[in-house]
Structures are given as C-alpha cells and as structure tokens.
Amino acid sequence: MAGTDHTRAAVMADPERAPVIVLVRPQLAENVGMVARAMLNCGLTRLRLVAPREDWMAEKAVAAASGADALLRDAQPFETVEAAIADLRRVYATTARRRDMIKRVLTPRTAAAHLRAFADVAEPAGVLFGPERTGLNNDDVALADAVIEVPLNPAYCSLNLAQAVLLLGYEWFQAASDAPPEQLVVNATRPATRADLLGFFAHLERELDACGFLRNAEKRPGMVRNIRGLFERAALTEQEIRTLHGIVKELRHGRPEARSLTEEPRETSQG
Amino acid sequence: MAGTDHTRAAVMADPERAPVIVLVRPQLAENVGMVARAMLNCGLTRLRLVAPREDWMAEKAVAAASGADALLRDAQPFETVEAAIADLRRVYATTARRRDMIKRVLTPRTAAAHLRAFADVAEPAGVLFGPERTGLNNDDVALADAVIEVPLNPAYCSLNLAQAVLLLGYEWFQAASDAPPEQLVVNATRPATRADLLGFFAHLERELDACGFLRNAEKRPGMVRNIRGLFERAALTEQEIRTLHGIVKELRHGRPEARSLTEEPRETSQG
Numbered sequence: 001m002a003g004t005d006h007t008r009a010a011v012m013a014d015p016e017r018a019p020v021i022v023l024v025r026p027q028l029a030e031n032v033g034m035v036a037r038a039m040l041n042c043g044l045t046r047l048r049l050v051a052p053r054e055d056w057m058a059e060k061a062v063a064a065a066s067g068a069d070a071l072l073r074d075a076q077p078f079e080t081v082e083a084a085i086a087d088l089r090r091v092y093a094t095t096a097r098r099r100d101m102i103k104r105v106l107t108p109r110t111a112a113a114h115l116r117a118f119a120d121v122a123e124p125a126g127v128l129f130g131p132e133r134t135g136l137n138n139d140d141v142a143l144a145d146a147v148i149e150v151p152l153n154p155a156y157c158s159l160n161l162a163q164a165v166l167l168l169g170y171e172w173f174q175a176a177s178d179a180p181p182e183q184l185v186v187n188a189t190r191p192a193t194r195a196d197l198l199g200f201f202a203h204l205e206r207e208l209d210a211c212g213f214l215r216n217a218e219k220r221p222g223m224v225r226n227i228r229g230l231f232e233r234a235a236l237t238e239q240e241i242r243t244l245h246g247i248v249k250e251l252r253h254g255r256p257e258a259r260s261l262t263e264e265p266r267e268t269s270q271g
Numbered sequence: 272m273a274g275t276d277h278t279r280a281a282v283m284a285d286p287e288r289a290p291v292i293v294l295v296r297p298q299l300a301e302n303v304g305m306v307a308r309a310m311l312n313c314g315l316t317r318l319r320l321v322a323p324r325e326d327w328m329a330e331k332a333v334a335a336a337s338g339a340d341a342l343l344r345d346a347q348p349f350e351t352v353e354a355a356i357a358d359l360r361r362v363y364a365t366t367a368r369r370r371d372m373i374k375r376v377l378t379p380r381t382a383a384a385h386l387r388a389f390a391d392v393a394e395p396a397g398v399l400f401g402p403e404r405t406g407l408n409n410d411d412v413a414l415a416d417a418v419i420e421v422p423l424n425p426a427y428c429s430l431n432l433a434q435a436v437l438l439l440g441y442e443w444f445q446a447a448s449d450a451p452p453e454q455l456v457v458n459a460t461r462p463a464t465r466a467d468l469l470g471f472f473a474h475l476e477r478e479l480d481a482c483g484f485l486r487n488a489e490k491r492p493g494m495v496r497n498i499r500g501l502f503e504r505a506a507l508t509e510q511e512i513r514t515l516h517g518i519v520k521e522l523r524h525g526r527p528e529a530r531s532l533t534e535e536p537r538e539t540s541q542g
C-alpha cells in the first residue's frame with residue numbers, strides 16, 4: 001500500500017512546520033529506528049529523544065529505520081521532557097489508559113486536524129510518546145495541553161511504539177492529503193464517454209434482437225435495463241468498449257459454429 | 272494509546288460479519304503473528320493464509336502475536352487465492368504501486384466505509400495482503416473488485432505487513448467507533464455549570480475591585496473580558512471552581528502577608 005501523485009501536497013508542506021515527535025525515555029534503539037521509519041512514511045521528520053536508554057545511532061537502530069536513518073542522525077537528545085518541549089507552543093500526550101487527571105482527550109483524527117491548523121499558522125507543536133513498557137507517567141502527561149487516545153478494541157489494545165507513531169502520523173498525512181476517496185485508475189486508455197457506451201448498447205441490442213435473445217416483447221424492456229445496468233456498473237474504458245464491439249460482432253458474424261454432435265447450445269462455454 | 276468505553280459499539284458488531292484478512296504467501300511466521308496482533312487491536316478476528324511459507328503456529332509467531340494467538344489457531348490455510356476467497360462476495364486488494372490494469376482505487380478510509388456497509392448487510396468481504404517482499408502479483412490483484420492504496424509520503428513508502436493491516440483495521444474500527452472527537456474527561460467531578468462559573472467571576476471581580484486591581488475604569492471592561500476569557504477556555508470542573516473560590520478568598524483574607532524587607536510587590540511569587 002503506498003503513495004501516489006495525489007499526496008504530494010501533504011508532503012510539500014514545510015517540514016519545519018510539521019509536529020515534533022518526542023520519544024520520552026525510549027528503551028530499545030531498534031524501536032527508535034522503527035519510529036523513524038514510521039515517521040518518514042507520513043512526512044514527519046523532526047524527532048526528539050528524552051533520555052534514551054540506548055544509542056539511537058546503533059547499528060540495529062539504523063537497520064530498523066530501513067532507509068529513514070537521516071531522521072536518527074538529525075534527532076535531538078534532551079535530558080528532560082521540559083527541555084525537549086520548551087520551544088513548543090502546543091503539546092499533546094499519547095496515552096493508553098485513562099489517568100486520574102482532568103484533560104481534554106482527542107482522537108488521533110481530531111489531534112491531526114489541530115496539528116495541521118497549528119502548522120498553518122507556524123505554531124510549533126509536538127506529540128509525546130512514552131517508554132515502551134510503561135507509557136508516559138502522570139508528570140509527563142501533566143505537561144501536555146491534551147491527551148490523544150486511539151479508539152481501539154477495549155478488550156485488547158496492544159500497539160507497539162512505532163505503530164502508535166504510525167497511526168498518529170497517518171492521520172497527520174491524511175489531514176492534508178488530496179487523494180480522492182475513490183478513483184478509477186486507467187493507464188493506457190480513458191474512461192468511455194456516455195456516447196461510446198450508448199453506441200455499444202445500440203450495437204448489442206440490435207444483435208440481440210436479430211438473434212432472437214430479446215424476442216419476448218413483454219420482458220424485453222426489463223432485460224435491456226438489466227443488461228445495460230451491468231455494463232454501466234463496470235465503468236468501462238474506451239478500449240474496453242472497442243473490445244466489446246468486437247466480441248459482439250465476432251460472436252454473431254465470425255467463423256460459423258462447427259456443427260456439434262449434439263443439439264446443446266454452446267453459449268455457456270463461449271460466453 | 273488505547274481503547275475506551277466509547278469504542279464498545281465498534282467491537283460489539285458480529286465478528287463473523289467483519290472482513291476476512293487474507294495473507295497471500297506470507298514469508299515469515301512472526302509477521303503472521305504480528306498481523307494477528309494488529310488485527311485484534313482493531314476487532315478483526317478472521318484470518319486466512321494462502322500458501323504460507325512457514326508454520327504460522329511456530330513459537331516465534333505465537334510470541335509475535337503477543338496474546339492474540341487465538342487468531343493464529345483459528346487461521347484457515349488455503350492453497351490458492353481463488354480457494355481462499357471463493358465464499359466472499361467482495362474482495363479488495365492492497366497494493367503499494369500502480370499496476371497496468373484498470374481498477375477502482377480506494378483510500379483505506381473509503382474502503383473501510385464500504386466494508387462496514389457490507390457487514391451491515393451480512394455480505395462476506397475480505398482484503399488481500401501480499402507477500403512481504405513483493406506484494407500481490409497482478410494475477411492476485413485481478414481477482415479483486417478494487418484496490419486499496421494508502422496515501423503516504425510518495426518519496427518514502429515503507430510499511431511492513433502488520434502495519435499495512437493495522438492501518439486498514441484502524442480505519443475499519445474508526446468507521447463504527449462512537450468515540451467523540453474531543454471530550455473532557457473528568458473522573459471525580461463534573462464540568463462546572465455556567466452558574467458556577469459566573470458565581471466565581473462575581474467573587475473574583477468583587478475582590479479585584481476591592482483590592483484595586485481593576486481601579487482603571489476605562490480599562491476595566493477589557494480587563495474583565497480577558498480574565499473571564501482565560502477561565503472560560505479552561506473548561507473548569509465543579510471541583511476546580513471550588514478551588515478557585517478558595518484561592519481568591521485566601522489570597523485576600525488569609526494569613527496577613529509577612530512584612531517583606533523590600534517594598535517590592537510579591538504577586539509574582541504568589542500568583
């Protein structure tokens with residue numbers, strides 16, 4: 001699953017305005033690498049590390065980054081969360097469980113919309129992610145303006161660090177992506193015009209009348225509607241219309257059918 | 272980042288109606304395990320495997336499933352894609368790059384909405400994911416009704432198998448989640464009423480008038496608006512209103528200020 005031309009706008013936004021990802025006390029270097037990989041997929045490049053336990057440029061981290069190791073080289077280390085977010089004006093904290101504190105709770109989609117709005121006005125923002133085993137502690141969360149919770153299966157919620165970053169980054173990217181929700185991708189040929197389609201219907205129905213398939217006058221209108229409907233649904237291309245014309249023509253007027261040994265019609269095997 | 276009470280509806284839907292995840296020729300058993308983990312996070316439980324290279328119940332797969340190994344035990348193996356999807360009425364294929372074929376291309380969000388609609392009418396549906404290294408081949412994709420592409424950074428798109436499943440599953444879950452986009456979570460206390468808030472404003476402004484802070488009659492209206500505004504934005508709770516009443520009262524009428532050695536006002540250190 002991957003990128004397209006339609007997503008360029010989402011990436012072209014000034015990367016310096018994209019939110020900072022702040023990993024608080026990450027435990028394993030390879031997880032930092034996997035976070036870098038997840039981030040770059042989503043056009044996020046600014047990584048800060050608070051008191052990482054391992055060397056985030058270790059070989060296993062670079063391997064896990066899978067080509068996104070430039071983010072590791074540019075990552076900024078800090079000793080405390082306070083220092084890591086000192087220059088930010090908006091800070092969100094991701095949490096896996098409700099705390100005994102009063103906080104706004106946002107879905108990733110809403111948080112992403114906010115982060116895009118902050119980026120639009122160049123308001124520096126960041127998102128805190130906690131250590132792999134424990135998540136953020138209450139003091140970390142208290143530093144944030146709001147909490148981000150991912151609505152997932154309440155009976156089983158088990159995201160790893162890079163997956164949590166990926167889901168937020170995915171929503172960040174979607175919030176500015178101009179990918180159409182649905183499109184027909186055609187490579188060598190264009191979608192057929194309605195005239196092309198109607199021309200094919202005329203041809204097909206003429207031949208179906210001629211061969212007797214539509215001989216029942218009472219049922220004919222309904223049958224024609226059904227046949228047209230199935231071809232309409234197919235969203236045919238110009239090339240496919242040409243192919244269908246050829247099929248109808250050849251079925252009717254091509255090489256004469258070889259006499260079969262039985263009287264069984266052969267449509268099913270040719271259809 | 273995790274589940275909440277608000278997501279129950281999304282999971283309560285009949286799991287037998289949720290789409291089948293079909294892994295086509297998966298290479299590594301631990302990736303199958305990680306897919307199971309990603310699926311269960313999203314309330315997806317039906318896993319099919321086409322010609323898996325390794326034993327999907329191997330120890331490393333169960334470990335990677337991280338508690339979701341029931342999905343591995345229930346996984347159904349097939350020899351071909353055709354056999355794996357024979358009973359399905361809607362099949363989508365996930366792809367990382369455009370093919371030389373004519374297909375509808377959906378975002379995960381649109382695909383998820385379709386899949387929810389199919390589930391609502393009990394129309395069996397499934398989503399194909401290809402092998403880790405190569406993705407689905409053209410013959411696999413040709414069996415699908417439409418293609419799902421994730422809009423991501425066109426300059427760097429590198430999702431692993433479980434991440435691709437996670438993003439689709441995440442959208443599947445969100446499509447039925449009733450988690451509010453933004454909420455104020457309060458545990459021991461309720462949000463304040465407007466009357467509570469206005470009562471506090473009256474108290475505060477009375478004391479600010481009394482102490483002389485609002486003595487400039489010309490500026491007073493604007494100052495009052497600003498002060499009210501900052502407390503309004505805070506979306507205070509009943510308990511916090513009580514706390515603020517106490518703070519104002521004690522600041523004005525509590526233990527008298529100790530004489531400081533200088534004439535400097537002490538507001539900044541007490542504020």
